[in-house]
Amino acid sequence: MLFQSAASAVFALALPAILLMYLLRRRYPETEIASHLLWRRALREQEANRPWQRLRRTLLLLLQLIAAACLVFALMRPHVMGQASSAAPVVIVVDRSASMTAAASRGSGEADALGEALQAVAAAAEELPSSRPVTLIAAGGEPELILQDETDRRKIRRALEAIGPHYGRTDEEAALTLADALVRNKEGAELWLATDGRIRAGGATVEASAIRLFAAGRDGANTSVAAFGLQAGAESHAAAVTLIHYGARPAEGTLALVPAGGKAPAAERTFRLEPGEQRVFSFEGLPAADYYRADLRTADDYAADNAAFAFPAAASASRVLLVGERSLFLTAALELAGVDIVQADPDRFEPDDESAAGIDWIVLYGADERKLDSAAWRSLLASRPVWRIWTASSPPRGGTATEPADNRVDIRPHPVTAHITLADTHIARIVQADPGPGMEPVAVYGGVPVLYAGAADGRPQLVLAFDPADSDLPLRPDFPILAAQAAEWLGGAAGGHLGRAEAGSRIEIGIRSGTVRAVWETLETAPVRTASASAAVEAERNADGAVSAVQTVPGVPGLYRFVEYDAADRVLGARLLAVHAAEAEGMWTDEPLSGTGLPGTGRETGDAASGTPDGAEEAASGQSDAWIDLVPYIAVLLLLLLAAEWEVYRRGAAF
Amino acid sequence: MSAADRAGHSAPEGNKGKLVRPGESLLRGVERLAVAASGRTRGTQQGKRRSGALGSSLEFADYRAYVPGDDIRRLDWNVYGRTGRAYIRQYWDEQETDVTFYLDVSRSMRFEPGKPETNPDTWSDTNKLLYAARIAACAGYAALCGDDRAAAVRFAGSVEGRLHPARGRGAAHRLFEFLEQSLGPAADPGAEDLRVPLAAPGALPPWPGVSWLLTDGLYASGIEETLKAFASARQHLVFVHVLAPDEWRPALRGELRLIDAETEAAKDVAVHENALRAYDEALKEHVRAIRRRCMELGFVYFAVDTSVPLEETVLVRMARHGLLQRPR
Numbered sequence: 001m002l003f004q005s006a007a008s009a010v011f012a013l014a015l016p017a018i019l020l021m022y023l024l025r026r027r028y029p030e031t032e033i034a035s036h037l038l039w040r041r042a043l044r045e046q047e048a049n050r051p052w053q054r055l056r057r058t059l060l061l062l063l064q065l066i067a068a069a070c071l072v073f074a075l076m077r078p079h080v081m082g083q084a085s086s087a088a089p090v091v092i093v094v095d096r097s098a099s100m101t102a103a104a105s106r107g108s109g110e111a112d113a114l115g116e117a118l119q120a121v122a123a124a125a126e127e128l129p130s131s132r133p134v135t136l137i138a139a140g141g142e143p144e145l146i147l148q149d150e151t152d153r154r155k156i157r158r159a160l161e162a163i164g165p166h167y168g169r170t171d172e173e174a175a176l177t178l179a180d181a182l183v184r185n186k187e188g189a190e191l192w193l194a195t196d197g198r199i200r201a202g203g204a205t206v207e208a209s210a211i212r213l214f215a216a217g218r219d220g221a222n223t224s225v226a227a228f229g230l231q232a233g234a235e236s237h238a239a240a241v242t243l244i245h246y247g248a249r250p251a252e253g254t255l256a257l258v259p260a261g262g263k264a265p266a267a268e269r270t271f272r273l274e275p276g277e278q279r280v281f282s283f284e285g286l287p288a289a290d291y292y293r294a295d296l297r298t299a300d301d302y303a304a305d306n307a308a309f310a311f312p313a314a315a316s317a318s319r320v321l322l323v324g325e326r327s328l329f330l331t332a333a334l335e336l337a338g339v340d341i342v343q344a345d346p347d348r349f350e351p352d353d354e355s356a357a358g359i360d361w362i363v364l365y366g367a368d369e370r371k372l373d374s375a376a377w378r379s380l381l382a383s384r385p386v387w388r389i390w391t392a393s394s395p396p397r398g399g400t401a402t403e404p405a406d407n408r409v410d411i412r413p414h415p416v417t418a419h420i421t422l423a424d425t426h427i428a429r430i431v432q433a434d435p436g437p438g439m440e441p442v443a444v445y446g447g448v449p450v451l452y453a454g455a456a457d458g459r460p461q462l463v464l465a466f467d468p469a470d471s472d473l474p475l476r477p478d479f480p481i482l483a484a485q486a487a488e489w490l491g492g493a494a495g496g497h498l499g500r501a502e503a504g505s506r507i508e509i510g511i512r513s514g515t516v517r518a519v520w521e522t523l524e525t526a527p528v529r530t531a532s533a534s535a536a537v538e539a540e541r542n543a544d545g546a547v548s549a550v551q552t553v554p555g556v557p558g559l560y561r562f563v564e565y566d567a568a569d570r571v572l573g574a575r576l577l578a579v580h581a582a583e584a585e586g587m588w589t590d591e592p593l594s595g596t597g598l599p600g601t602g603r604e605t606g607d608a609a610s611g612t613p614d615g616a617e618e619a620a621s622g623q624s625d626a627w628i629d630l631v632p633y634i635a636v637l638l639l640l641l642l643a644a645e646w647e648v649y650r651r652g653a654a655f
Numbered sequence: 656m657s658a659a660d661r662a663g664h665s666a667p668e669g670n671k672g673k674l675v676r677p678g679e680s681l682l683r684g685v686e687r688l689a690v691a692a693s694g695r696t697r698g699t700q701q702g703k704r705r706s707g708a709l710g711s712s713l714e715f716a717d718y719r720a721y722v723p724g725d726d727i728r729r730l731d732w733n734v735y736g737r738t739g740r741a742y743i744r745q746y747w748d749e750q751e752t753d754v755t756f757y758l759d760v761s762r763s764m765r766f767e768p769g770k771p772e773t774n775p776d777t778w779s780d781t782n783k784l785l786y787a788a789r790i791a792a793c794a795g796y797a798a799l800c801g802d803d804r805a806a807a808v809r810f811a812g813s814v815e816g817r818l819h820p821a822r823g824r825g826a827a828h829r830l831f832e833f834l835e836q837s838l839g840p841a842a843d844p845g846a847e848d849l850r851v852p853l854a855a856p857g858a859l860p861p862w863p864g865v866s867w868l869l870t871d872g873l874y875a876s877g878i879e880e881t882l883k884a885f886a887s888a889r890q891h892l893v894f895v896h897v898l899a900p901d902e903w904r905p906a907l908r909g910e911l912r913l914i915d916a917e918t919e920a921a922k923d924v925a926v927h928e929n930a931l932r933a934y935d936e937a938l939k940e941h942v943r944a945i946r947r948r949c950m951e952l953g954f955v956y957f958a959v960d961t962s963v964p965l966e967e968t969v970l971v972r973m974a975r976h977g978l979l980q981r982p983r
Contacts, residue, residue, distance in 0.1 A: 035871075
């Protein structure tokens with residue numbers, strides 16, 4: 001019971017006042033008459049009713065006192081806790097991040113936290129009055145509005161059952177912000193949050209009249225394959241696996257490395273990790289295989305990060321077509337980077353299909369692109385990563401050579417600039433021109449961009465805006481590093497594999513020329529319960545029907561192969577992609593809900609663990625119900641009292 | 656202005672009977688009337704009516720054979736001449752009648768709103784006791800003038816005083832004086848049961864006659880039995896039911912605490928249309944019961960509203976009811 005205006009209790013003084021008025025009430029005026037005889041006979045009916053008459057005044061007083069008490073009570077603005085029967089909306093936010101796939105409680109091994117939470121939500125939704133519309137939001141990379149203002153309970157149940165985990169980065173904050181916008185300023189609106197508490201929603205300030213938490217899966221430990229690297233040697237592979245253990249107790253288990261397609265592990269290692277320990281396991285002499293799976297066999301609750309995939313870096317060296325002047329320094333630097341160089345004179349060389357087939361990427365060193373006007377050149381340049389080196393002697397269209405004002409260097413983070421400082425480097429002339437769309441300056445010298453990096457149609461492009469001959473860069477250690485990193489970045493996109501990516505994220509893939517169709521093939525998935533059964537998924541296409549250079553990574557952790565086909569359905573290339581769940585999901589924190597602005601913050605995990613055994617405890621605070629204003633009910637009661645009072649008075653006044 | 660100063664009443668002998676004694680004009684009007692008596696009641700003494708009333712007063716009754724010793728003046732000579740036999744003419748012997756006035760002096764009779772019941776001088780003409788006493792005075796005077804004997808009894812809770820039968824016009828002042836005294840304070844307030852004062856031994860006349868009972872009839876019980884007792888005492892009763900206008904038509908309104916003048920009991924009553932209707936009904940039922948009983952016993956019921964002028968009540972209404980009539 002809540003009183004919004006408890007000070008109004010002062011009006012209760014009216015009660016003794018009424019009592020006093022009754023005690024001091026005006027007596028009947030005394031009138032002497034000759035005899036009662038006739039009156040007595042006249043009022044015989046009233047006489048027969050004498051007990052009622054005696055009661056009447058008491059009853060009137062009592063009714064008035066109750067009415068006055070009700071009025072005072074109403075003035076105090078009472079509210080009680082109760083189920084709001086209104087049509088206030090209920091917004092359900094389901095946290096379906098990867099951590100929700102953890103077992104609901106330690107060793108249960110049966111249902112996962114998401115299933116438990118969804119069951120709890122579904123059960124609670126069943127109990128809602130049918131008048132309350134339900135909005136269902138699933139948190140993901142983007143919050144997904146699954147149902148809006150739905151009152152059909154069966155639809156809600158079906159929608160809840162259809163919710164699966166999202167292994168990518170999950171933005172719970174966006175979902176909560178959306179939900180908050182839906183419940184804000186709505187009387188009695190409730191916000192239900194089904195989560196395991198491992199959410200990052202620090203910025204979300206939720207102001208709903210009621211928040212219910214369906215917490216799930218707070219217990220348990222997680223051992224995670226944090227990193228898995230495979231070094232291809234001449235005959236055997238070497239591998240390094242980094243394990244991290246999150247949890248309160250030490251973890252024991254086996255780490256197995258399984259080669260591609262194999263069932264039996266090529267190498268196995270038992271481990272014992274202390275809570276919070278991170279350890280690197282090295283393996284030597286592994287038999288050559290296309291890829292390896294690092295398999296963690298241990299009793300932990302979160303399976304999505306128990307497997308990691310690695311494949312050796314592309315063994316074959318990339319081949320570059322160097323167009324333009326012959327430069328000793330550049331040739332030496334590229335050779336140092338392990339690149340096969342094909343020198344081409346633009347005046348005499350005209351590429352054909354055969355010569356172009358072996359080219360992975362192209363360096364245009366001062367070559368005037370206006371001369372490379374033929375269709376063959378245009379097709380070749382459009383289908384390969386290109387490193388353009390502008391020279392002051394033959395600048396690109398609209399290009400002018402400027403001298404830098406000073407030698408201050410600004411390097412921006414990029415794979416190509418990773419270990420480059422350009423410190424003490426002197427650059428005499430820098431060509432300023434439009435590098436084309438999608439190109440970003442990644443190194444600025446004296447206020448002028450000297451290195452642009454970007455992508456065109458998914459193929460990386462690099463522009464060095466000065467002639468190395470116009471600087472002392474070739475004499476610096478930066479130069480071979482720049483050449484090696486450029487070769488790796490440009491050449492890696494063309495051949496090799498796609499590397500690692502987070503589930504559900506979007507990556508750029510250099511599509512091979514002539515690709516008409518591409519599919520994602522599932523090679524293996526991590527040991528998660530909701531593994532996708534579909535073996536191949538068509539790759540995304542862009543607006544004009546071509547295979548898009550930006551693809552969405554498959555949503556389930558595992559190993560995938562991106563296979564491109566040409567018009568004749570021949571395989572142009574197949575690249576591996578290791579998909580992992582969002583790394584933050586595997587970091588088991590001690591305090592669920594920490595770092596959120598939600599009620600229940602700082603709740604002890606131990607409490608929750610010892611709570612309900614199914615782990616799907618309803619952590620609803622006292623706000624699960626709405627405050628119901630009692631004033632309308634009191635008004636009705638007062639009206640009834642008035643009627644009763646009138647009835648009592650009327651009966652008494654019958655004579 | 657006291658009741659005594661009003662028209663129709665005077666006090667020729669100082670203060671004696673000043674309230675009760677009817678005025679001269681009323682006396683003259685009453686003088687010519689006689690108290691009706693049903694049937695032939697025999698008194699102990701012959702009536703002494705004179706003047707023009709002499710011839711008609713000797714009513715022929717029957718013949719009988721002459722026996723020696725009879726008054727020969729009563730021989731019917733015509734019959735003797737025709738038949739040769741002597742017959743004596745017999746006449747109804749007109750004898751005096753005792754008229755006893757029973758005056759209820761209980762507190763309810765004295766009651767007048769706002770007036771002290773112990774001081775009759777302040778009473779208004781509508782006071783029931785005063786009015787009843789004046790009726791008794793008029794009727795008594797008529798009886799005395801008509802050679803009847805008039806007696807009076809005043810009672811409340813018991814018989815409080817008695818005027819023994821008196822004869823002749825000269826006794827009128829004694830009657831008036833007795834009635835005047837009756838207005839004074841009574842020893843007790845009155846009874847709920849009319850039998851308490853009147854069924855007591857010696858309360859009713861020992862010989863047949865006419866009795867006038869002047870009362871407001873506000874007795875919870877005993878009225879019927881008392882009427883029967885009068886009949887048993889061979890009395891021809893005239894029940895004069897005296898009620899004040901406030902009692903015929905109460906002017907009360909609102910929520911009141913009614914105090915009974917006799918018992919001083921209090922009663923809270925919300926007086927409304929309904930209550931007044933019920934009162935009216937109760938009053939009618941009360942009157943009906945008394946009247947029916949009177950008719951059964953051959954008595955006369957006469958309701959009086961004290962707001963009606965005394966002259967009209969006595970000279971017009973009573974004559975019309977045959978209570979006071981001109982002698983034939």
